[in-house]
Amino acid sequence: MLSVAWWTVFTIAGIWAQRFVPGVDFLAPGLLLCIQLERKTLFFWLLIVWSLIQEGLGGLPFGYSILWYSSIVALYRCGAMFFDVQSLMFAILCGAGLGILHPLLIGMMAVLADMQWTADRYFLEGVLQFLIFPLEWAFLKYIYPERLKHEFSA
Amino acid sequence: MKLKHTAIALILGLFIYLSFYSWNLRSGQLDRLADYTGLEIVKWSLWPGEWVHDRSVDFLDRYVYLVGLKQTNDRLSSQNDLMRLEIMTLREKAEEAGRLQALLHFSPVEGWYVDGARVIAHRMGPSAALDSIIISKGSVSGVLPDTPVLTPLGIVGRVVQPGLSASKAMLITDLNSRISVRGQLHRSTGLLSGTGEGEILNVKYMKLNAPVSEGEILVTSGLAGLYPPGLPVAKVTSVERSDISLFLKVEAVPLVDMENTEEILLLHRNATSNSTSAGVN
The missing domain is CATH 2.40.10.350 (Rod shape-determining protein MreC, domain 2)
Known part of the structure; x- marks a missing residue:
């Protein structure tokens, strides 16, 4: 129950952070942490709720956040073959991957939806995502309560 | 063997994703689901903070600084906004009347009514491809897709995705406007x-x-x-x-400073004019 409360507070804090830094996903580092903690049930619910939040906020047809969050899972799976996926280095690589992916994904989805877009803004947001992702992940890992790591582990 | 399974899972996943994407493009069901859930979660997450912020600013403005002057200024400012809107409307009507004198058959402009709303947030989230604002009213307040959004100074944009009690509006500065x-x-x-x-x-x-x-x-x-x-x-x-x-x-x-707009007006068609046009159509 405490775990649900913690993630709810994190979600609200993430939404507020997104309000001040447009175009950056502040919830994504939480998802990586959740995968690293191997909390499958929690991951599933967070994925659904956060996808709905990001899709509700976004201006593209439904689908961006599915690919966006799936890419974190894919990066984790691929990264597990070569790196220590619990390390800060992997979080930096994951941030870089998402930073590159952001303008590409927006561009692809905008083309599919027959919308006009300018790349400059999204490249800048990609850079911000790359910078913010590992820092936020490290902060989350630091503040995540030890006792919650063992609460209803799935 | 593992590679084969991964490839099958990837292809299957892509197939399911594309099927859902195509179905949603046609029906808009998933977009509606996201608007009615995600947008609501965001609104109610932001609302307490907004409320506390408004109340604290209000308290400081009214009771710590210039009490009477601020109240008078607020009243005059709101009167000024209303008069500005009225002047704009009257100016247009005067221009229109001059032109229409020459016309034999005058068809009146359809009736509209105005409703106020607050700007909760501007463009946010990684998938925000539009220059947009999130406003505090949704379909329960009668907001529909393409509802015009304006201030007394001029047009701000139009609603693109209405949620239950919050909606997303595309600004006129957006590339797709x-x-x-x-x-x-x-x-x-x-x-x-x-x-x-x-x-x-x-x-x-x-x-x-x-x-x-x-x-x-x-x-x-x-x-x-x-x-x-x-x-x-x-x-x-x-x-x-x-x-x-x-x-x-x-x-x-x-004409409108999009960055610093806090309150907006929504223009709704009158029910009578809706039914009339529906009848004509």
Whole structure:
């Protein structure tokens, strides 16, 4: 129950952070942490709720956040073959991957939806995502309560 | 063997994703689900903070600083907004009356009514591809797709995705925004298109011989049916004539400061005019 409360507070804090830094996903580092903690049930619910939040906020047809969050899972799976996926280095690589992916994904989805877009803004947001992702992940890992790591582990 | 399984899972996943994407493009069900859930979660997450912020600012303004002066200023400011809107409407009506005197059959402009709402947030989230704002009213307040959003100064944009109690509106500065406009003085028509956040607006398809001058206010023409005619949208900043184009190169700036707008007005069609047009159609 405490775990649900913690993630709810994190979600609200993430939404507020997104309000001040447009175009950056502040919830994504939480998802990586959740995968690293191997909390499958929690991951599933967070994925659904956060996808709905990001899709509700976004201006593209439904689908961006599915690919966006799936890419974190894919990066984790691929990264597990070569790196220590619990390390800060992997979080930096994951941030870089998402930073590159952001303008590409927006561009692809905008083309599919027959919308006009300018790349400059999204490249800048990609850079911000790359910078913010590992820092936020490290902060989350630091503040995540030890006792919650063992609460209803799935 | 593992590689084979991964490949199958990937192809299957892609197939399911594309099926859902195509189905949603046609039906819009998933978009509606996201608007009615995600947008609501965001609204209710932001609302307590907004409320505390408003109350603290209000308290400081009213009780710590200039109490009486601030109240008078608030009252006069709101009166000024209403009068400005009224002047704009009357000016348009006066211009219109002059032109319509020559016409035998006058068809009145459809009825609209105004509703107020707050701006909860501006563009946010990684998938925010549009220059947009999130407003505090949704379908339960009668907000529909394409509901015009404006302030007493002019048009802000239109609702693109209404949620239950919050909606998303595309600003006129967005690359995908197009509004049919005409000059308030010379009545030349054109298509006002956005070029991105903080950028100037372009007026397309204004004929080379069309009379238009710098400083002229562009108002909605009402031709597309989304906006009622005569609402101010932008001010012309430059007019260039080209030797190689059939149209003028006209640039304009929005009349509304999109960044700092906190309250907006929503224009709804009157139920009677809706039923009338439905009957006609």
